[in-house]
Amino acid sequence: MTNAIRSWVKALSGSGLIGLALVVFWLLIAIIGPFLAPYDPGAFVAHDVFASFTGAHLLGSDYLGRDVLSRLLSGARYSVGLALAAALLASTAGIALALLTAVSPRWLDEGVSRFMDTLISIPSKIFSLVLVAVVGSSLPLLLLVASITYMPGSFRIARSLAVNLAQMDYVQVARCRGEGAAYIAIREILPNMIHPMLADFGLRFVFIVLLLSGLSFLGLGVQPPDADLGSLVRENISGLGEAAPAILMPAIAIATLTVGVNLLIDALPGRGRRMAGKE
Amino acid sequence: MQTHVEVRDLCVTAGAHTIVADVDFSIPRGGVLALIGESGSGKTTIAMALMGYARLGCRIAGGSVRVGDTDVLALDEDGLAALRGDRVSYIAQSAAASFNPSRRIMDQVVEPALIHGRMDRAAAEKKAVALFRSLALPYPDTIGERYPHQLSGGQLQRLMAAMALITGPELVILDEPTTALDVTTQIEVLRAFKQAVREQGATAVYVSHDLAVVAQMADAIVVLNKGRIRENGRAVQVLQQPEDEYTRTLMAAARPERAAVDAPKVTAAPLLEIKGMCASYGTTPILRDINLTIARGATLGVIGESGSGKSTLARVIAGMLPPSTGAISFDGARLPPSLSMRDKEQFRRIQLVFQNADTALNPAHCVGEIIGRPLAFYHGLKGPAAAKRVAELLDLIKLPASLADRPCGGLSGGQKQRINLARALAAKPDLIMCDEVTSALDTVVGAAILDLLAELKRELGLAYLFISHDIGTVRAIADDIMVLYAGTQVETGRRQGYDGVARHPYTDLLIGSVPELRSGWLEEQGTRPAPPVIGQPKDGADLCRFLPRCSWRICGTCEEFTPPRHVTPGGNIILCHRPEGASEGAS
Amino acid sequence: MAGPATRGLLATALPLIGKRIASGMLTLLLVSLVVFFIAQLLPGDAAQEMLGQAATADAVAALREKFGLDRPAPERYVRWLVGMVTGDPGYSLVANMAVSDVIAARLPNSLLLAALSALVSVPVALTIGILSAMHRDARLDRGLNVATLSMVALPEFLVATLAVLVFSVQLRWLPSIALIPPDASPWLILRSLAMPILTLSVIVIAQMARMTRAAIIQQLSQPYVEMALLKGIKPARVVLTHVLPNAIGPIVNAMALSLSYLLGGAIIVETIFNYPGLASLMVNAVTSRDMPLLQACAMIFCTAYLLLVLIADTVAILANPRLRNR
Ligand SMILES: Nc1ncnc2c1ncn2[C@@H]1O[C@H](COP(=O)(O)OP(=O)(O)O)[C@@H](O)[C@H]1O
Numbered sequence A: 001m002t003n004a005i006r007s008w009v010k011a012l013s014g015s016g017l018i019g020l021a022l023v024v025f026w027l028l029i030a031i032i033g034p035f036l037a038p039y040d041p042g043a044f045v046a047h048d049v050f051a052s053f054t055g056a057h058l059l060g061s062d063y064l065g066r067d068v069l070s071r072l073l074s075g076a077r078y079s080v081g082l083a084l085a086a087a088l089l090a091s092t093a094g095i096a097l098a099l100l101t102a103v104s105p106r107w108l109d110e111g112v113s114r115f116m117d118t119l120i121s122i123p124s125k126i127f128s129l130v131l132v133a134v135v136g137s138s139l140p141l142l143l144l145v146a147s148i149t150y151m152p153g154s155f156r157i158a159r160s161l162a163v164n165l166a167q168m169d170y171v172q173v174a175r176c177r178g179e180g181a182a183y184i185a186i187r188e189i190l191p192n193m194i195h196p197m198l199a200d201f202g203l204r205f206v207f208i209v210l211l212l213s214g215l216s217f218l219g220l221g222v223q224p225p226d227a228d229l230g231s232l233v234r235e236n237i238s239g240l241g242e243a244a245p246a247i248l249m250p251a252i253a254i255a256t257l258t259v260g261v262n263l264l265i266d267a268l269p270g271r272g273r274r275m276a277g278k279e
Numbered sequence B: 001m002q003t004h005v006e007v008r009d010l011c012v013t014a015g016a017h018t019i020v021a022d023v024d025f026s027i028p029r030g031g032v033l034a035l036i037g038e039s040g041s042g043k044t045t046i047a048m049a050l051m052g053y054a055r056l057g058c059r060i061a062g063g064s065v066r067v068g069d070t071d072v073l074a075l076d077e078d079g080l081a082a083l084r085g086d087r088v089s090y091i092a093q094s095a096a097a098s099f100n101p102s103r104r105i106m107d108q109v110v111e112p113a114l115i116h117g118r119m120d121r122a123a124a125e126k127k128a129v130a131l132f133r134s135l136a137l138p139y140p141d142t143i144g145e146r147y148p149h150q151l152s153g154g155q156l157q158r159l160m161a162a163m164a165l166i167t168g169p170e171l172v173i174l175d176e177p178t179t180a181l182d183v184t185t186q187i188e189v190l191r192a193f194k195q196a197v198r199e200q201g202a203t204a205v206y207v208s209h210d211l212a213v214v215a216q217m218a219d220a221i222v223v224l225n226k227g228r229i230r231e232n233g234r235a236v237q238v239l240q241q242p243e244d245e246y247t248r249t250l251m252a253a254a255r256p257e258r259a260a261v262d263a264p265k266v267t268a269a270p271l272l273e274i275k276g277m278c279a280s281y282g283t284t285p286i287l288r289d290i291n292l293t294i295a296r297g298a299t300l301g302v303i304g305e306s307g308s309g310k311s312t313l314a315r316v317i318a319g320m321l322p323p324s325t326g327a328i329s330f331d332g333a334r335l336p337p338s339l340s341m342r343d344k345e346q347f348r349r350i351q352l353v354f355q356n357a358d359t360a361l362n363p364a365h366c367v368g369e370i371i372g373r374p375l376a377f378y379h380g381l382k383g384p385a386a387a388k389r390v391a392e393l394l395d396l397i398k399l400p401a402s403l404a405d406r407p408c409g410g411l412s413g414g415q416k417q418r419i420n421l422a423r424a425l426a427a428k429p430d431l432i433m434c435d436e437v438t439s440a441l442d443t444v445v446g447a448a449i450l451d452l453l454a455e456l457k458r459e460l461g462l463a464y465l466f467i468s469h470d471i472g473t474v475r476a477i478a479d480d481i482m483v484l485y486a487g488t489q490v491e492t493g494r495r496q497g498y499d500g501v502a503r504h505p506y507t508d509l510l511i512g513s514v515p516e517l518r519s520g521w522l523e524e525q526g527t528r529p530a531p532p533v534i535g536q537p538k539d540g541a542d543l544c545r546f547l548p549r550c551s552w553r554i555c556g557t558c559e560e561f562t563p564p565r566h567v568t569p570g571g572n573i574i575l576c577h578r579p580e581g582a583s584e585g586a587s
Numbered sequence C: 001m002a003g004p005a006t007r008g009l010l011a012t013a014l015p016l017i018g019k020r021i022a023s024g025m026l027t028l029l030l031v032s033l034v035v036f037f038i039a040q041l042l043p044g045d046a047a048q049e050m051l052g053q054a055a056t057a058d059a060v061a062a063l064r065e066k067f068g069l070d071r072p073a074p075e076r077y078v079r080w081l082v083g084m085v086t087g088d089p090g091y092s093l094v095a096n097m098a099v100s101d102v103i104a105a106r107l108p109n110s111l112l113l114a115a116l117s118a119l120v121s122v123p124v125a126l127t128i129g130i131l132s133a134m135h136r137d138a139r140l141d142r143g144l145n146v147a148t149l150s151m152v153a154l155p156e157f158l159v160a161t162l163a164v165l166v167f168s169v170q171l172r173w174l175p176s177i178a179l180i181p182p183d184a185s186p187w188l189i190l191r192s193l194a195m196p197i198l199t200l201s202v203i204v205i206a207q208m209a210r211m212t213r214a215a216i217i218q219q220l221s222q223p224y225v226e227m228a229l230l231k232g233i234k235p236a237r238v239v240l241t242h243v244l245p246n247a248i249g250p251i252v253n254a255m256a257l258s259l260s261y262l263l264g265g266a267i268i269v270e271t272i273f274n275y276p277g278l279a280s281l282m283v284n285a286v287t288s289r290d291m292p293l294l295q296a297c298a299m300i301f302c303t304a305y306l307l308l309v310l311i312a313d314t315v316a317i318l319a320n321p322r323l324r325n326r
């Protein structure tokens, strides 16, 4: 097992390694970030607002004189955790529905696909804005909004994979053997979807991080006193004229997370080739 | 004779490994040299190196290629571009994929002449039309206006020849130009190629895996194996007195010997019986009025060109496509038409083996899982008992038991096809349907699979429905043979019944189109007489589907009435207005 | 010389295009159902919201009747839909104006920003995509790959704030607020829009360039490309005359997706630069729960998206002989 991981890491390109490092870094921060914070993220500890980098406050202070580093370390868990959960939900639901439609009767398949096509043609930001307007922005509802918004995309990819795989000779062989739909979906089709869907999961995670931080930036996402990285940018927007680290650092933090995931996905071995059906 | 093309010590590498090494040969001006070998032996790589071209990831690492006075490998990019398509031209294996789908044929055919400044557009189009005519293409004046998807494979292959010949090249390279074609089309295309190349006085390199085709085309033959030359000599010598061991293996595999099989014990009730079966995809009718029986332990060969409905027949029997009319009975009992109505025992007794083992084995499973699944599913075999049985089955198909833990991705084509077979055997079926099981394999490997099938049949008393497009393969294994043409069953009978002259006109064309393994065969085959003139086919009548191509059709009958079934002197049943089919006496 | 293939190009393409139009309309209808349905999930209704908690039950009921809120949902849906189609999507309770007037004031601004951004980004993206594809796996391609890969993942507010910091705070070249006075000269308009355009373009260029590259590379692996090279055609010419016509379908499709982003996705850019476009209007509608306005904005964005996809489909049909004549 460890050998497999080691050889996998060795196969990564330079940019892939950078991506992997960034992803691992942010996952760690999401877990242990709050324990590393030098100050209470809610406390007014600096003498000055919008202070620049100092020894006491490595990333400066915010518009109320709070420690930016501490706020960042505790905000990361919202950005990473919420997006991870939402992406998992979206991908799992998308894959499950896709498998269901791949082995179910024609009318069900067509109905579900038509409905998903409808949802896809509502641009994702618009869709999530409408949803937020109606259900509000508590944390569980934000998670739900993000996963509903990105589930149809995941369904579409998973379905096209599943439909292609369902045409493969080995699936026909299983049918002729008399296997049931559940066996075919789970044992014959699903294992061959995992690799491409993993890449899609990464992409969806990036989209959701951007969506949630965008919502927070607009004041429609994570609500105070909780704060994710997007909220940090929003609350410090008045520091823009002074080029305060309080506004730039959270934005850069998000960028390193999303760019990292993207670089990692792009370097995944066999991506694309597998989808083309070659060995 | 003056040497025109000379290759010395040619060496091509892909990354760290060498794919072609130490290749030497020369061709006199106007000569035709064949490169022959199995897939992966480096034929195409060498052919492309003659134009100074290497595919992405490959590199011409050494040696020299001389065409006339030109040292090809010393040319720069501009020099190569000037050479390619002008002095040296190329005819690719799959014409359908090698034409740009979004541009008209004419634009693509005249392009080399325009690019190389040979003539202006009007002159080029005129020459193209002349070439179309000499290549016996239909509608030579307007065919260039079409797009590739509007033409058949055989037509595209000839159009590609026109594209290659338009600049009057001194060297033409033909890379498996007829492999993708049906055998009845192949013979026409071969004839057209041979004449066109000869008219131009060009030197030619003919790449193929098929010895019989090469025998018709080449003066000299180079036999390749794993990127090296095994034998190089005059065609007659290589074909008649091969010196190399490998060449002899190839020759033997090209003509599969019929393994001695005892005549099947004819039992009263047939194992499989189909009566008056028709099937369609949606509203498109495919199969029409199919009647067949397979006795226990017997082999029925099904032959027909691609798209004739062979696979559809297997799908109907397997229950994947319910027939629209007709009945299928198995071992005396009626077989439910669709999968959902069959029970496990019915599934178990009929197994289907697909053509392409690459796609028939799930890459996510290992060999043991693949073979073990039917054991668990049908026989409830699990754990050590199943492992033991998997090992036995692997032994039966002559593979080492250690393979059980391997994923099937890394196995060779032949090994995969054996595992494909073992999975069917694991069910302990009575009938195995083999759909083109040797077609995707190299001749030598395919011949070994045929031997294995014959052996299994002897030991296990299996019955086969053996589907192939190749009459030689079918003859080597089948007891009875059925010929499909465009979904109709045009002829059925004992294997020996096909040896006589009284055959259905299509069967006659099919058998007469298979090249023999000797030079000069192509010339001996007189061109078939053009189909006689007939009236307007009657609207709505269920006419003979072979009518448009049939040289034996009867004016006033064939275009008016549905053909009846007759029994020929050889005992075969044919679907034709001529009681004796295409026999001399009947014409 | 009109061969059999050319005859009736329109006759064969039109039914296909008609089919796409019909399918687009159906989708739009379903979208309107979804939007309406979601809006119905909001607890309480507009009348209650408008009059506040203190209002008497009678007053609320009267207002409900005035706006037809007391009717059953299917009837309200039909009314709303008819209103949307006839250009009367309702009354914005928050702005106290007809929704159509509110939108009319904003829509031209959005279209202007989107059009200018498209004008900048499409040529740049095409150039990058084609260059990358032609130098596949060479250093240039790998560099561009990492660059575009990173660019698509950047949050818009980072790009926007960096742009403000550099061009407005440091260099003092451009205004940080994209307010356009009514009598502004074209030059002034361009100057004030420069940063929003720049920000939008960065992201859209990266998306489109990647898709263009992928579409071309997919074609480059086709056997007809090898054949063209073996006919002695130079690589650059092969890409222009053989590959591009085949890649045009997927490329315009990618463009449609990206350009639709220029309208609806501009939310953050419009907010940061205080630009009075439709997207920031929609954010206001969300904050104030102004459902008629929100629904109307959502439908406009969806229509724009479907329209762009339709145009892309039409181009793809016309470019592809296999689709346009059989
Ligand atoms: N799934 C399908 N749907 C519609 N038509 C099909 C399908 N599969 C095959 N066909 C058509 O049925 C005919 C017979 O096909 P097939 O049985 O595969 O022929 P063969 O195996 O002899 O090559 C062909 O014309 C083919 O195009």
Ligand code: SF4
Pocket (backbone or CB within 6 Å): B504, B505, B506, B544, B545, B546, B547, B550, B551, B552, B553, B554, B558, B563, B575, B576, B577, B578
């Ligand atoms: S029925 Fe007529 S057209 Fe058909 S094969 Fe017989 S002779 Fe030929």
Ligand SMILES: [Mg+2]
Pocket (backbone or CB within 6 Å): B310, B311, B435, B436
């Ligand atoms: Mg077939």
